Amino acid sequence: MTSEPRILPLPDSGAHLVIGSDGRPRIRLRTGRFVLLDTPPTDLDAALAGVADGAAADYLRRLAAEVQERESADALRRWPTERRAVCLLGSGPLVDDLQRLLTAWGAQITALDADAAEIPDDAALVVAYAEDAHGRRRWAELDRLPPRGVTWLRAYREGECLLIDPLAIDGDDPTSVQVIARRMAASSAPASIEAWQRSAPPADVIIDEAARVLVLARLLHMILTWARGDAELDRLRTTLWKLVPATGSVSEHTVLPFPAAPRRVLR
Template structure:
């Protein structure tokens, strides 16, 4: 004999009690996993169905505490405590939205003026520049990995948006090296170099689709860093490029090259 399927939310959590045709109570966790419940089905259903005004059962209280404990562990897996301090350098809607989504997923985010000194407590610094002058300070900030701070850069060239490789170690490609590699690979190197050295350019705001794609890529890279995923090795040598005019999204390998000694960032 089969039972009537039921799905009831578990209070104070993102989980649900699910009773399928087999009549066995299981908890569907926020991760999508189903866990068999060792508790009386009828008592659980009655306690959940009675709502906030009903009498909570001891079994329901124990179950809620156990699920909350699992959710806390899951949150730490998504964003470990030692990597929660993120510093954003820049202004504008993209920076505002990045702050919002990172905070929603557990980061402690500080947004600073592009010319400000990053917090010494930051585990990751993300800089956004609207034009070439906004990138010129990056040569100094390229030294951040030398003190153990991850370093990520996103910038516009007119309507084109580029996200540099994620720098974790002093040996990773710097902003200077990425720029030099791009000039060398250009079919018009003199023009490419002139563009990189140009003054402020008047560019319109990023459209919604462009902003969504850039935000998704940034979040993907930052989460990979936070979780220390295996994909980090590839992200450390990958330049991401979005050309909204033709809807093109591409990736380009960028390798570091020997550089002259630099002074240590303090």
């Protein structure tokens, strides 16, 4: 004979007590993993309902404490403490959304205007967003961040197109200047690209909801991959991402760094 399945929330956690048709109580953790309980009291479900005390209530307290400890460890795996200080440069709805989303997942955000003179000393990651060439005017200077141990991530618009540069972690990764140079070298119209980079006007079309979601998803994926040190990190350090809302196309392009040209000495 099978018993009726029951699902009860575990207090002060995201876990649930699940008693399946086999009658065996398990805890479903927030991660989706099911854990079989070790010698639970028969009236554990009554303790969860607040109508039991003694051994069952004590077991429930110890169980809740252990689950909370696991959930705290999960939060640290999702975003390690030493990488939570994130500086956002730029303004607008996309930056506001990114700040809200990163904060919800544990980042400690400092939001600055693109003209801000100083990056916080404790910043582990700087993320910049620019609507036009004017908003990117400091990026060559900020390319010095990775050699100093600060990760550097750039997203920007070119007209209606949206691009996200490779993630720069150290001095061996592509800089903003190198990404532009690589794109010009691969283009059939390098002079036009250079002219656009220098003086293109701000786009007169607002980023639509679908485009904003795609860009935010890509940024979150890159940032969390960096925070966790996941295996995909190396690929993201050499990948330029591009969204063309007019056609709905999303593409990736390999961008490799190159040595800086040696300084010429006049004699």
